[in-house]
Each structure stands twice: as structure tokens, then as C-alpha cells.
Amino acid sequence: MSKQVEVAPPSDDKRWRIVNATMRRYGYTPQALIESLHSVQEAFGYLDDDSLQFVARRLQVPLSKAYGVATFYHFFSLKPPADHNCVVCMGTACYIKGSDRMSDVLSEAYEIEEGEITLDGRFALLSAHCVGACGLAPVAVVDGQIVSGLTPDNVLEKIKERIDDGS
Amino acid sequence: MDRDAFESIVQKNRDEEAAYAHHVNICMSSGCIASGSDAVKKQIEADAKARDLTKTCRITGVGCLGLCGSGPILAVEPTNTLYQKVKPEDSDDILDHLDGGIVERIELRQDNPFFQRQERVVLANAGKINPDEIESAIGHGAYAGLLKAVLDMTPEDVIKTLTQSGLRGRGGAGYPTGLKWSTVAKARSDVKYVICNGDEGDPGAFMDRSIMESDPHLVLEGMAIAAYAVGATEGYIYIRAEYGLGIKRLKRAIRQAEKLGVLGKNIFGSPFSFSVQLRLGAGAFVCGEETALIASIEGHRGNPRPRPPYPAELGLWGQPTLINNVETLANIAAIIDKGGEWFANIGTEKSNGTKVFALSGKVNRVGLIEVPMGITLREIIEDIGGGIPDGYAFKAVQTGGPSGGCIPAEHLDTPVDYESLRDLGTIMGSGGMVIMDETSSMVSVARYFMEFSMNESCGKCIPCRVGTAQMIDILNRFMNNTATLADIDLLEDLCDMVSHTSLCGLGQSAPNPVISTLRYFREEYLDRLAPAPDPV
Numbered sequence: 001m002s003k004q005v006e007v008a009p010p011s012d013d014k015r016w017r018i019v020n021a022t023m024r025r026y027g028y029t030p031q032a033l034i035e036s037l038h039s040v041q042e043a044f045g046y047l048d049d050d051s052l053q054f055v056a057r058r059l060q061v062p063l064s065k066a067y068g069v070a071t072f073y074h075f076f077s078l079k080p081p082a083d084h085n086c087v088v089c090m091g092t093a094c095y096i097k098g099s100d101r102m103s104d105v106l107s108e109a110y111e112i113e114e115g116e117i118t119l120d121g122r123f124a125l126l127s128a129h130c131v132g133a134c135g136l137a138p139v140a141v142v143d144g145q146i147v148s149g150l151t152p153d154n155v156l157e158k159i160k161e162r163i164d165d166g167s
Numbered sequence: 168m169d170r171d172a173f174e175s176i177v178q179k180n181r182d183e184e185a186a187y188a189h190h191v192n193i194c195m196s197s198g199c200i201a202s203g204s205d206a207v208k209k210q211i212e213a214d215a216k217a218r219d220l221t222k223t224c225r226i227t228g229v230g231c232l233g234l235c236g237s238g239p240i241l242a243v244e245p246t247n248t249l250y251q252k253v254k255p256e257d258s259d260d261i262l263d264h265l266d267g268g269i270v271e272r273i274e275l276r277q278d279n280p281f282f283q284r285q286e287r288v289v290l291a292n293a294g295k296i297n298p299d300e301i302e303s304a305i306g307h308g309a310y311a312g313l314l315k316a317v318l319d320m321t322p323e324d325v326i327k328t329l330t331q332s333g334l335r336g337r338g339g340a341g342y343p344t345g346l347k348w349s350t351v352a353k354a355r356s357d358v359k360y361v362i363c364n365g366d367e368g369d370p371g372a373f374m375d376r377s378i379m380e381s382d383p384h385l386v387l388e389g390m391a392i393a394a395y396a397v398g399a400t401e402g403y404i405y406i407r408a409e410y411g412l413g414i415k416r417l418k419r420a421i422r423q424a425e426k427l428g429v430l431g432k433n434i435f436g437s438p439f440s441f442s443v444q445l446r447l448g449a450g451a452f453v454c455g456e457e458t459a460l461i462a463s464i465e466g467h468r469g470n471p472r473p474r475p476p477y478p479a480e481l482g483l484w485g486q487p488t489l490i491n492n493v494e495t496l497a498n499i500a501a502i503i504d505k506g507g508e509w510f511a512n513i514g515t516e517k518s519n520g521t522k523v524f525a526l527s528g529k530v531n532r533v534g535l536i537e538v539p540m541g542i543t544l545r546e547i548i549e550d551i552g553g554g555i556p557d558g559y560a561f562k563a564v565q566t567g568g569p570s571g572g573c574i575p576a577e578h579l580d581t582p583v584d585y586e587s588l589r590d591l592g593t594i595m596g597s598g599g600m601v602i603m604d605e606t607s608s609m610v611s612v613a614r615y616f617m618e619f620s621m622n623e624s625c626g627k628c629i630p631c632r633v634g635t636a637q638m639i640d641i642l643n644r645f646m647n648n649t650a651t652l653a654d655i656d657l658l659e660d661l662c663d664m665v666s667h668t669s670l671c672g673l674g675q676s677a678p679n680p681v682i683s684t685l686r687y688f689r690e691e692y693l694d695r696l697a698p699a700p701d702p703v
Contacts, residue, residue, distance in 0.1 A: 074449070075450035092568065096601060132409070133198055134528075134601075135533045139201070148202070
């Protein structure tokens with residue numbers, strides 16, 4: 001076992017305690033890398049340079065490896081999330097039922113491409129390969145809630161409704 | 168906990184359940200929650216309280232009742248009534264009819280073939296038990312198989328029973344489970360691991376998520392029996408981070424099982440100990456491949472490595488490791504409980520037991536079904552699924568996701584078993600079954616899956632990394648009507664090369680959607696060739 005190093009978190013934000021607890025649970029070993037990054041993303045919404053450096057140093061993993069893992073897995077985001085995130089499901093069942101058209105409508109309405117955030121940081125249009133709600137296809141996930149029964153005509157209204165409910 | 172203590176828990180819960188005159192079970196799986204089952208449950212609970220029914224009518228949030236497309240689904244016992252698309256305002260009517268009669272406007276008839284044609288082994292308790300309470304699961308038979316294995320059988324007996332059952336891996340490839348277990352059991356090492364592969368990545372598949380949400384203890388029990396048989400003491404469940412509800416229920420299930428002593432040290436007072444941890448995937452399809460999954464648990468990028476050596480010899484942290492899919496493990500308890508012969512009698516000669524499918528796409532009844540192997544595709548689509556909506560004609564059924572293929576109408580009478588599906592150019596796969604009607608373009612479907620494989624290729628081996636991108640380019644030419652006849656030859660050459668030279672299953676099977684659509688729907692490719700230039 002290599003000697004453990006004490007590394008101070010990037011700030012005195014209390015959320016680092018949660019991240020630290022995850023790393024401690026795995027004895028600060030390199031195997032904790034993915035679980036720790038999950039913990040950072042859950043607490044802060046995304047992985048920034050400071051958090052990657054902190055986790056890498058604390059677990060004694062080369063920064064290049066931490067960055068490699070963070071970019072390999074789609075679930076991790078290196079950019080801060082928008083206020084509202086709309087994930088249009090592109091799973092097979094949703095695709096067969098025309099989810100690409102939903103995405104087109106939203107893309108036009110918010111004037112952003114898929115994967116982008118509006119300039120005011122309020123809305124992000126994303127896509128996923130399958131959210132597992134095939135029974136309700138086509139669906140989108142808005143801020144963690146599934147919105148179903150979408151058609152090109154009602155999609156904008158339904159998404160806006162959900163966003164207004166939430167804010 | 169010993170046998171007597173366990174039996175008394177079983178009895179106590181059965182008595183408790185029998186003490187209620189009525190049971191209202193509301194589906195609290197992801198699908199129905201998205202349709203609003205939470206609000207329905209709250210309303211019925213409030214109304215039951217107002218009517219002073221809390222001592223006679225038990226209201227339970229249960230796992231998946233199957234017909235996800237018509238949720239929220241609600242079941243009333245003992246009148247054996249099912250309701251569909253229930254809204255909070257239906258609450259009073261439902262409570263009015265507890266003793267008999269039926270609220271016709273929301274009735275879901277069970278003489279409907281959707282229910283009649285199914286045979287439930289894996290999903291036997293989904294929709295009956297409360298997945299958040301271990302006592303509820305035990306009352307319905309959970310951990311009885313583990314008790315029998317640990318106290319009454321040797322590890323060799325367990326493997327023998329499993330081999331006799333003929334169970335094959337439900338992750339898609341169909342490798343005999345008994346053989347896999349005996350390989351790990353024979354491996355010499357003091358430390359061995361059992362991994363449950365819950366990285367259900369195929370788009371259009373939600374079987375494993377439903378099993379983990381509806382009956383988490385079934386998966387834990389299967390893992391514990393596997394660990395006993397192969398000599399492992401630690402287990403991991405690798406589950407997609409996107410499956411929030413499944414993660415929550417599994418975590419709670421593990422905690423409850425350890426507290427009760429059916430997991431942990433000296434299970435049922437025997438020398439056998441086994442503990443389970445959860446590991447979250449992070450959205451990489453390739454991690455469904457076993458060597459990539461192991462790399463991911465170890466904290467690395469999910470790159471696969473060449474096999475052999477197989478994980479059975481050299482797996483997690485270099486130790487012999489058994490990896491089984493969720494549904495495979497969910498079959499184990501019933502096999503131990505009822506015997507290998509019982510299981511072998513379900514299904515066909517070479518494909519035993521049942522298979523859970525996620526039926527979706529252009530079909531009237533969408534949901535989760537469990538059918539005996541050997542049922543025909545036509546029975547699934549026309550009887551269980553109720554045919555194609557809106558008067559359109561059936562065109563193809565896609566199985567096996569990005570690793571599978573599309574089956575046209577002329578092969579609908581094929582029985583569903585590993586070999587028959589392979590002969591048709593597709594695979595059983597993990598259980599996604601997407602129905603397409605005449606409005607679906609098969610070239611676009613092939614392109615869709617190829618784009619998926621291209622995005623999910625880990626990039627380690629060149630045939631997969633470059634080959635999938637090249638195939639996308641060619642398929643785009645068909646989509647834009649700029650392809651030539653030579654592109655079909657080129658596409659076929661690439662399919663051959665990528666499938667034979669890729670390192671892991673992702674690349675090896677990535678061409679399947681293209682191969683199968685070229686085989687059955689070649690004219691759709693030909694229709695999209697560039698128009699011939701005008702003769703000068």
C-alpha cells in the first residue's frame with residue numbers, strides 16, 4: 001500500500017465532504033476513481049478542472065488518467081449544466097416513433113443544436129440512447145422527469161409546461 | 168438466522184397478508200411512475216383512510232405489472248381485477264368495488280392474450296411484492312432457494328442442478344450457465360468474485376431495469392447462490408447510473424438482507440459468507456462486454472481486452488470471476504427451489520425456460536412480457552402485442568439491439584430460441600424487441616444502429632473504430648440518394664471485415680443490422696441509389 005497523501009479540497013464548500021466520504025469508503029484507492037467522479041458530479045452538477053485535480057491527487061491517480069476516464073464515459077459532463085436540461089430519448093422505440101423530429105422542433109425553437117445550451121444558460125437540448133421508458137415512447141426527460149406522449153405539434157408546449165412547473 | 172427463524176418470518180408475513188380482506192397493488196416502476204402512479208397511490212391511501220379501511224385494505228406499491236404502455240396499472244385482490252390508465256379521481260370508484268363488481272371504464276381485461284400467453288418465472292413476484300420491504304419478498308418465497316442451497320446442498324449439487332436445467336446466459340450470447348459456473352468453481356484461488364451485469368445498454372431494452380426495480384432480492388439471491396456454488400465471498404452489481412430507482416431499491420435491499428442475515432457473514436448459520444456492493448456504470452455501452460465491465464469496476468476506462476484468458480480464470484483484480492446477466496441470475500432461485508428438471512421442461516429442446524422481452528415500437532400493447540422459449544414471433548406480436556396500430560402493415564421486428572438484426576414478415580412463424588434467431592441473422596440479445604411498420608425505412612434503421620455503434624466504439628481496435636465510421640459514410644450516401652451499386656459491395660466487404668477482425672463483441676456484432684437489412688430489404692437500398700445520369 002502506497003503512503004496516503006493529505007490533499008486539501010479546492011474550496012471550503014461543504015459538498016466536498018460528500019466527495020471525501022466516497023473516497024474514504026474505498027480507502028482512497030485508485031479503484032474509487034469512477035465512484036468519486038460520480039460523487040463530484042452529483043454534488044456539483046459537473047466535473048471542473050479543480051475537482052478532477054483534487055480527486056486525481058487524493059487517489060494518487062495520474063491526472064491524465066482521471067481526465068481519460070472523465071471523457072470516456074458519456075455520463076460525466078465537463079461543462080456546467082443549464083438551468084433546465086431536456087434530454088430527448090433516441091432509443092430504438094422512440095426513434096421509430098419519430099423522436100428525431102421532436103429534437104428538430106426544439107432545436108429550431110431554442111435556436112441551438114443538440115448538445116448545446118442557450119446563451120442565457122437557461123436551457124440545454126441533449127439526447128440519450130435509451131432512457132428505458134420504451135412503453136411511453138416517444139419521451140423526453142426534463143430535469144429528471146419523464147415527459148411522454150410527444151408529437152411534433154405538442155412537444156414544445158409540453159416541455160415548456162414542465163420547465164415552468166419546475167422553476 | 169437459522170432455518171426455524173427464517174420459516175417464522177415467512178409464516179408471519181403470510182399471516183399478516185392474510186389478515187387483510189383486500190389488497191390494492193399499484194405499480195411503482197419507472198414506467199408507471201412516469202404516468203403518474205405516485206399521485207394515484209397517495210389519493211387511494213387518503214381515501215382509504217377517510218373511509219376507515221386501513222385495517223382491512225392494504226395498499227402496496229409493487230413492481231412491474233407488465234403493460235407499461237397503459238400505465239398507471241393497478242391490481243385489486245382477491246377479486247383479481249386489473250385497472251389501466253388509472254387517475255387519482257378513479258380512487259373512490261375503485262374503493263367502492265373492493266368486494267366485487269368492476270369499474271368498467273378503466274378495466275383491463277385479463278382474458279386478453281397479453282396475459283394469457285405469458286409464463287412468469289423471473290417476473291413471478293413482480294407486481295405482487297413491495298420491492299422496498301424484504302419481509303414482503305420473503306413472504307412470497309425469496310431466499311428459500313438460498314436456504315435450500317446453503318443448508319441442504321453441496322456446491323457441486325447446485326452446479327449439477329443448474330447444468331440439468333439447461334439455463335443459458337440471458338445477456339444475449341446464450342452460453343450455458345452451468346458450464347460457466349463449473350469453470351469458475353474449478354479455478355484454484357482463495358479469492359473469487361461474482362459480478363451481476365446490470366449495464367443494460369441496448370436501446371429499446373428495459374427488462375433488467377424492471378427486474379431490479381420490481382424484485383431486487385431475486386437478483387441478490389441468485390448472486391448468493393452463485394457465490395456459494397463457485398466459492399466466492401464478494402459480489403458486485405454493475406448497474407447503469409441512469410437507473411436511479413433500481414439503484415435506490417437495490418441499495419435498500421442489500422442493507423435489509425445484511426441486517427436480516429441472509430447476506431453477509433455466516434449466512435443461515437453456515438460457514439458461507441457473501442457480501443454485495445453496487446458499482447455505477449457511467450454511460451458506456453461497451454461496458455456490457457465482460458472484460459470492459461471488469462476494467463470499469465477497477466476504476467479504469469472501459470476498454471475490453473482479448474480473451475482468453477476468460478474472466479472465469481483471470482477476472483476482477485486478476486482473480487477468477489463469474490459474470491452473469493441480471494435475468495440469468497433472476498432465474499437461479501426458482502431453479503434451485505423447483506429443480507433442474509422442472510426448468511428443462513419449459514421451452515424448447517436447446518433453449519430452456521422463459522425469456523423476458525421488452526415489447527415496444529409500432530405495436531398496440533407495449534410492455535414487459537415473459538414468454539416460454541419456442542413461442543413464435545407471430546404469437547408475440549399479433550397475440551400478445553395485439554398487432555400493429557393505425558391499420559398499417561407489419562414490416563420487421565428488431566431483436567438484439569445494435570448487435571442484432573431485423574426479421575421480415577415471412578419469418579414470423581419462427582420459434583423464439585437461440586439457434587433459430589441466429590439462423591435468421593439476428594440474435595436473442597438481452598430482450599429488446601422493437602416492432603416496425605411499413606412506414607419505417609430499413610436503411611434509416613440500419614444507419615441508426617450503426618451510428619450508435621460508432622459513437623459507442625471504445626476506439627481501442629481499428630476495425631471497429633474506423634470501420635463503423637466508414638459504414639456510416641456509406642449509409643449516409645444511401646440516405647441522401649447519392650450511393651452507387653459499388654457502395655453495396657463496399658458495404659458488404661466492410662461488414663465482413665469488421666465482424667471478423669474486431670476485438671470484442673461490440674465490433675464483431677456491429678455490422679449485424681446492416682447485414683440483416685441487406686439480406687431481407689435489399690430493394691430499399693437499391694431504391695436509394697443515385698439516379699442514373701441522363702444519356703448525353
